[in-house]
Amino acid sequence: MTHLEARGTAMGALDEDHLATAAAAAAAIVAACECYEEEEHDIVEVGGGDGDGDGEAPADAMEPAVRALLLGLGEDARREGLRRTPKRVAKAFRDGTRGYRQKVKDIVQGALFPEVGVDKRTGSAGGTGGQVVVRDIDLFSYCESCLLPFSVQCHVGYVPSGGRVVGLSKLSRVADVFAKRLQNPQRLANEVCSALHGSIQPAGVAVALQCWHIPLPENLKCKSMQGWISTSHSSCSGVFEGENSSFWNDFSALLKLRGIDMERDNHSASISWCPLRSHEVPVCNGHHKKATTNGAISPKSMPAPSNMVSAVSSMLLSLGEDPIRKELVGTPLRYVQWLMKFRACNLDVKLNGFTLNNLSVYESPTGDAIGHRAIHSELHLPFCAQCEHHLLPFYGVVHIGYFVSGDGEVIDRSHFQALVHFYGCKLQVQERMTRQIAEAVYSVSRGGVIVVVEANHICMISRGIEKLRSSTATIAVLGQFLTDPSAKALFLQNILDATGLAA
Template sequence: MGALEEAHLAAAACGCDDDDDEDLVVLGDGGGEEEAGDAMEAAVRELLVGLGEDDRREGLRRTPKRVAKAFRDGTRGYKQKVKDIVQGALFPEVGVDKRTGSAGGTGGQVVVRDIDLFSYCESCLLPFSIQCHVGYVPSGGRVVGLSKLSRVADVFAKRFQSPQRLANEVCSALHASIQPAGVAVSLQCWHIPLPENLKCKSSQGLIRTSHSSRSGVFEGENSSFWNDFVALLKLRGIGMEMDSHSAVLPWCPLRPNEVPLCNGHGKRMTTNGAISPKSGSSPSNMVSAVSSMLLSLGEDPLRKELLDSPQRYVQWLMRFRACSLDVKLNGFTLNGASVYERPDVGATDHRAIRSELHLPFCAQCEHHLLPFYGVVHIGYYGSGDGEAIDRSHFQALVHFYGCKLQVQERMTRQIAEAVYSVSHRGAIVVVEANHICMISRGIEKIRSSTATIAVLGHFLTDSSAKASFLQNIIDTADLEE
């Protein structure tokens, strides 16, 4: 391997190991589900062929099985019932005399905050992350086991959803099943944006929206219980206000960019570089394949909220269509220079080190057909004439390697090799990414992130040069917020 053999490639599997699928929860009693799984796998193969990929190549060979398992696990809520969860979880709680206050089973509010969930957006069939907060006021001297609140929320999250309907369904189900004096539900949801709308930091550019639903004593503009609920959330720094941009942009970035008006009609927005989904028809065989996947999961593709969802999902996938790597790109080309030659050991001039940091990207994980996104940091030794490569060229390079079915480790290496083919003295690339496949599926590690690094040339032999570059990333992180 040479130089890259000594490069540090951290978090080698990015949560996408071939063997990690055994952790998934498989529901059902065999037969029918196995047939549905086979149908889904065939549909995924159809999608891969439509993307110009070879589903027999290493990296994609087990992708149909992984995608089918991920979708089945992520929509298992259709096969779960709230009454089965809550039954037997109501406990007597005397509390204090109502005349002296409210507590426990006699009317005191109970709030469970920061429940991390994920769901599938019914508009584009991509996962979105959720932070859920549930409050209720017990009645009849009974309280419910706290874990049941999060489990009920998870039942409805594990379905194709919109944020507001999710809040309404959780609220209604809890009110009907535990019969409290009232229920309050608050959600903060984050949707992956289109690749071209990602900002400098990996957490920016995400579409965030807040929604709530309430019943019983929480209803009404002057409800003291609702005011207490909001105050208890604020103790954790949780605000109920909707982000300014979420009020004017559609929740799903792949939906037509229309703003609803008071009379129920809509108008087309003129964008200023915000969300502007590409229009155009999708291959009919791919759309049909996605519709068959919905049927296999027990959904109705003709449900009005899902009518255009298969086409939007295919349009998303087509953004990562296979293309040849043997092209010239803004001056970068993988020429005949060897990237594995070890440079001469000796003093190097750190003043010649150039860097371009916090270059945003969005790629598609080839193991699960789910997006991963974040930032790329590039360091290299400039030429003797002091000319620096323009940032736009590096952004184009990152986009070129990111906009295809990928794995983070390979993308890191490819970018490093391309940079080194231009700057023969040394190149270092760090990629920081959030993987949607880490928040969905059985693993559900909501706040995890993955970092990879590839080191070539003088950065291999000069540890101080590498340390200087890494420190530069740390020093500029706050500036990019």
């Protein structure tokens, strides 16, 4: 292998000054959050379907750091929906970085089997030069630049040697070891390739990755994975190396049978991979500054409180990472800036003269005319929110249908979009958001309201659950839609028809 460097299993020790500073920051976070400790200890842990109640290692800086982040977002970490969030987030990060605690040799050991095959002089098969490719291995990793998960579809090929083949599941498990670390796509491809080459001693290894990174909230599209930042990366060793390698050509051809067009070295620069780095300008010593418009900082950026940045640094230390590693410099700041997009606020939003705030605005109208009227609807209103249980984004579309009573008003689409943004751009759960939107519209329309929210939850695909194609739909029905099944069916059919046209 001429261009691959295996990553060491143990990181270099932190210098004493930095370690002392980070430890002091972690201690300050613990002290700032100790008022919540007694209440947290009263929670009885019960194993649940989502795995949140499993036994955990003794508490460290992770959970107090998450509490500090919640406080920085203006939230009350003691309210019901957030009481166990620090434990859930810590568990998700530990699970997502378990690869640091795993060794490739423990996986591959005992998984090599004799499979001699035909003699090389008459062909290649079995353990004598026949290529083996495992395609479509779904993985998830954490982006080392912003700590948000990214999706990976991995394809691994190798050419056996010495009359031995490896159990096929081991290829996937080795890839997962390196995916479950803070990563960037090209290094992930290199490390998987290097580890397989060193552990099974084949004639060569090829690794191809297709990766998708969630974009900034304002760039998310309605459909699953649409609008995500995608890139392809590859790495190879042994007989796959060289521009005219027939083994690489065979590898590419076998991927094309699955509709995957993978070119060698088809990848973009790492700085454009993470959307939170795409607007940064590189300066000296590996640091970055914000891109400017006519010399001014973009108005969308907001200052990140230093105590929140320190909290994220202590989380990295708790995971066994080195916050001053070159690739992680700036990561705590970027993660906090992402979270600050979902900061709790008490700003009021006006909807056709009605002022909305964080309190429920539902008011039962004095009368509700049942006469048949046209259904007003606004479909495919995009949103991005942050799950308050795991501090991971969920995104999708909102469909709103409503009747207007005698004293109600037709609402403009721009007002609906502002309403969806108001209730979505904060720590949320989908069920509550659906109800809040329905109640707000009902208070204005005074007739009947139906709200359908379709969303993809990153927490469903990145923290051990890994249900790639799952999505969640919620519905809220008020007023006339409760008593008129035909109106409800008509609105749902309108969503179906509009979705078909948009496909």
